[in-house]
Amino acid sequence: MTVTILDGGMGQELLARSGDAPTPLWSTRVMMDHPGLVAQVHADYFAAGAEVATTNTYAIHRDRLRAAGIEDRFAALHAQALAEARAARDAHGSGRIAGSIGPLVASYRPEVHPPFEAAVPLYAEVAGLLGPQVDLILCETVASLAHADAVLAGAQAARRPVWLAVTVMDTDGTRLRSGEAVADLARVLRGRAAAVLANCSAPEAMTAALPALARLGPPFGAYANGFRRITEDFLKDRPTVDALEARPDMTPDRYAGFARSWAAQGATIIGGCCETTPAHIAAVVRALDGTTEASA
Numbered sequence: 001m002t003v004t005i006l007d008g009g010m011g012q013e014l015l016a017r018s019g020d021a022p023t024p025l026w027s028t029r030v031m032m033d034h035p036g037l038v039a040q041v042h043a044d045y046f047a048a049g050a051e052v053a054t055t056n057t058y059a060i061h062r063d064r065l066r067a068a069g070i071e072d073r074f075a076a077l078h079a080q081a082l083a084e085a086r087a088a089r090d091a092h093g094s095g096r097i098a099g100s101i102g103p104l105v106a107s108y109r110p111e112v113h114p115p116f117e118a119a120v121p122l123y124a125e126v127a128g129l130l131g132p133q134v135d136l137i138l139c140e141t142v143a144s145l146a147h148a149d150a151v152l153a154g155a156q157a158a159r160r161p162v163w164l165a166v167t168v169m170d171t172d173g174t175r176l177r178s179g180e181a182v183a184d185l186a187r188v189l190r191g192r193a194a195a196v197l198a199n200c201s202a203p204e205a206m207t208a209a210l211p212a213l214a215r216l217g218p219p220f221g222a223y224a225n226g227f228r229r230i231t232e233d234f235l236k237d238r239p240t241v242d243a244l245e246a247r248p249d250m251t252p253d254r255y256a257g258f259a260r261s262w263a264a265q266g267a268t269i270i271g272g273c274c275e276t277t278p279a280h281i282a283a284v285v286r287a288l289d290g291t292t293e294a295s296a
Contacts, residue, residue, distance in 0.1 A: 003263055003288050006052045006098075006223055006271020007045035008281045011059075014041060025068055028059050028077060031084075038081065041278075042088030046095055048278040049285030050271065053089055054138055056081040057130065058102035062122065078129045086133065098138040099130030099158065101151060107200070108167060110144035110178040116153075123154025131158030141200045142166045144178035145188050152192040161194035163269070165223070166209075168201045173208030182212035195219045200273045203250070203258040210265045221269025222262050226250040226276055250275065252283035259284040 011027035014037060023029045031038050042053045060078055065071040082099075089095045104119055105112045113119065127137055137158045139151040148164060155162045166182065169175045174182055185196065195218050198209040203224040213220040259270050270288070272280045 001263070001266075001268060003267070004052065004221075004269045005050050005281065005285055005288075006221075006269060007042070007050040007054055008223075008272030008276035008278065009225070009274045010038070010041060010054065010056050012274050013277055014038065014056075017041070025064065026059050027056050028064070031056055031077070031080060032073075035080070036084070039084035039088045042085055043091060044278040045281055046088060046092040048282040050095070050281050052096045052098050052271070053085045054098045054100050055085045055130065055134065056100070057126070058100045058140055061102070061104055061126070063105055075129060078126070082130070082133045096135040097133070098136050098163070099127070099134035099160070101126050101130070101137060101139050101155060103141055103143065103147065107141050108143060108177050110147060110176075113144065113147050113150070116146065116150050119147075119150035120154045123151050124157035125154075127155045127158035131160050134158070134160060136161045136163055136194070138163045138165060140165045142176075144176055145180050145184060147178075148185060149188040152188065152190075156192065162192060163195040163197060164189070164193040165197040165199040168198050168205050168209045170202040170205050173198065173201065173205035173210075174212055182209055183215065186216055189216060189218075193218055195221065195269055197221045197223065197269055199223045200225045203255065206258065206262055207265070210262060210267055214266055219268050221267040221271075223271035223273045224255075224258065224276075225274040226255070226272075226280075252277070252279045255280045256283035256287035260287045263288055 014027050014030040018030050018034050038056045057078055062071055062074055065074055085097050089097055104114055137155045137160050139155055142148045167177050196213045196216050198206050206222040206224055262270055
């Protein structure tokens, strides 16, 4: 069984390297203030063994830019993120690019996600910008069935394979953040996802999430975060990531142990999310030596 290796966290890595204070614009702000830094992070993930570069477009949504007074930079910011991913991939000489589409309004908060009729055209607009320059679309941190339905519908505008990544409850990986069962994703997939994953949840939660994902049919996998927990302060309007704290125990080797267990459960797509680094991905590659793809 071969395993495709994704990259690791981008936003937290950018903040760590820039030394900037967190803002509600998160990784978008850092990209604006430090052109070229995103490409460096992508390059380091490729050097660590990642086969897929995930574009720094997770938080580039009109609602988030509008709140900061920079909605006019919507297309330009997508173009910059795409250019930095492609530059790193071209310099590396191989690899795929996944166009990231994050949640509208806020992460981990299914109750504020817009209704289907409003959300689909917004996701489709992003997918249309990403599609011509990526190999696949990665819909990230999907927290509810309604969110999944809308982002899958919108992502079809890219005319690329779509990977759906859902965020699950840290204490019960069989349930989405909304409380709905992961198994119930079967009602909304309808052949629109080429792969299904769990992301941005505790590594321990993936053990419970993966069997439910496996029963959905498409290839499945996981990429977990390294946060202690999602705090109440982070679930407020326009939060900053300093409301979250990294787990000191989530070393590269410990994370790689989780990755090895996911592969043993049948996961064929494995990477890292927030608070994972190139060192974590390198450790995952070593742990899965002999099962990863020779080339992307």
